[in-house]
Amino acid sequence: MKNSFKALSEKLLDWYDKNARDLPWRKTRDPYRIWLSEIMLQQTTVEQGLPYYERFLKRFPRLNDLSDASPDDVLKLWEGLGYYSRARNLHTTAQQIVENLSGKFPDNYNGLLALKGVGPYTAAAISSFCFDEPRAVIDGNVIRFLSRLYGIEGNAQSSEVKKTIHSLAQKLISESVPAVFNQAIMEFGALKCTPKIPQCSSCIFKTDCIALKTNKVDVLPFKPRKIKKRDRYFFYGVFLDPEGRTLIRKRTNKDIWLGLYDFPLVEYDVPPGIIPGPEVFGFDYGITSSFFSDTIKHVLSHQRIFARFIRFKTSHELVSAPGEYILIPLKQINEYPLPRLIALHLNDLSITLF
DNA sequence: AAGTCGGGGAT
DNA sequence: ATCCCAGACTT
Numbered sequence: 001m002k003n004s005f006k007a008l009s010e011k012l013l014d015w016y017d018k019n020a021r022d023l024p025w026r027k028t029r030d031p032y033r034i035w036l037s038e039i040m041l042q043q044t045t046v047e048q049g050l051p052y053y054e055r056f057l058k059r060f061p062r063l064n065d066l067s068d069a070s071p072d073d074v075l076k077l078w079e080g081l082g083y084y085s086r087a088r089n090l091h092t093t094a095q096q097i098v099e100n101l102s103g104k105f106p107d108n109y110n111g112l113l114a115l116k117g118v119g120p121y122t123a124a125a126i127s128s129f130c131f132d133e134p135r136a137v138i139d140g141n142v143i144r145f146l147s148r149l150y151g152i153e154g155n156a157q158s159s160e161v162k163k164t165i166h167s168l169a170q171k172l173i174s175e176s177v178p179a180v181f182n183q184a185i186m187e188f189g190a191l192k193c194t195p196k197i198p199q200c201s202s203c204i205f206k207t208d209c210i211a212l213k214t215n216k217v218d219v220l221p222f223k224p225r226k227i228k229k230r231d232r233y234f235f236y237g238v239f240l241d242p243e244g245r246t247l248i249r250k251r252t253n254k255d256i257w258l259g260l261y262d263f264p265l266v267e268y269d270v271p272p273g274i275i276p277g278p279e280v281f282g283f284d285y286g287i288t289s290s291f292f293s294d295t296i297k298h299v300l301s302h303q304r305i306f307a308r309f310i311r312f313k314t315s316h317e318l319v320s321a322p323g324e325y326i327l328i329p330l331k332q333i334n335e336y337p338l339p340r341l342i343a344l345h346l347n348d349l350s351i352t353l354f
Numbered sequence: 355a356a357g358t359c360g361g362g363g364a365t
Numbered sequence: 366a367t368c369c370c371a372g373a374c375t376t
Contacts (some may be wrong), residue, residue, distance in 0.1 A: 041371040082360025119373045139371045
């Protein structure tokens with residue numbers, strides 16, 4: 001080893017001191033705020049998460065405010081951020097901390113790890129940032145940086161490689177300032193050792209980096225293969241009565257968007273030959289007219305959804321909602337947490353449907 | 355160990 | 366189109 005772990009660590013800390021971004025969660029050691037930021041940033045860019053973080057804390061400044069909230073309110077604030085299980089777990093965990101732990105956050109790695117929604121990364125982050133526990137964080141940034149620095153060529157998703165990375169990070173981490181070190185190593189991956197076009201020519205680890213020496217920067221970390229997406233064909237029935245009321249429902253199946261609201265839905269795994277009529281939705285209303293939108297393509301990590309909205313105008317007023325559905329003025333749908341597929345096309349719907 | 359869960363931005 | 370992002374949970 002040309003450079004000791006300590007020397008590398010101190011170079012990194014020095015770099016961070018000069019190059020750190022000014023981010024709100026770096027100005028606090030309040031476990032609630034740190035926890036929120038870590039959950040919110042899972043698989044999410046800082047730029048995308050930042051406005052959500054500010055809004056969320058404004059609405060729920062303390063743990064008690066969050067535990068007192070309704071699930072719908074929490075999801076509404078999360079709307080558009082994706083991976084909604086994060087919000088659901090955040091909420092239930094807040095309630096459990098209040099009820100079972102007297103509102104006091106666990107103050108160590110293992111206690112944090114026991115919380116729903118808190119895995120190895122988040123437990124390491126909170127325990128180091130808030131309680132100075134020397135637990136190295138392993139996230140996408142760290143995997144990329146260390147697999148390049150040490151020329152690790154194995155499958156970056158595998159548990160072996162992750163163990164190797166963790167072992168290296170744990171040797172590098174500063175025992176005196178673990179919180180700063182963890183911020184620093186992630187920041188270096190985010191700003192300097194980036195996925196594409198990393199800034200190797202000006203890199204402080206230029207002479208240490210195995211990937212740079214062996215010309216493998218652009219192939220490390222090695223990630224096996226991309227996933228294949230399932231195609232789904234959604235037809236949303238937007239039933240509109242003369243008073244402008246419509247039917248929606250909360251999604252309760254183990255599927256995407258659990259807990260969010262959408263319109264009555266019929267689904268096909270292959271494109272159907274014809275646009276489904278009102279009877280396919282199982283409703284027996286007098287339909288005076290119908291209109292269907294163009295197909296909207298909505299892409300998720302494991303699915304491609306091809307959706308159409310179909311307006312059915314009913315001849316008389318809807319007085320009660322069948323089964324799982326609720327009857328609301330279409331104008332008020334925005335008060336409910338919605339999938340982006342719905343939220344992004346409400347304007348189109350209003351123009352088209354009224 | 356592999357699948358699933360979202361959405362946006364960069365390339 | 367493809368990849369990536371302060372990952373965790375389920376199977």
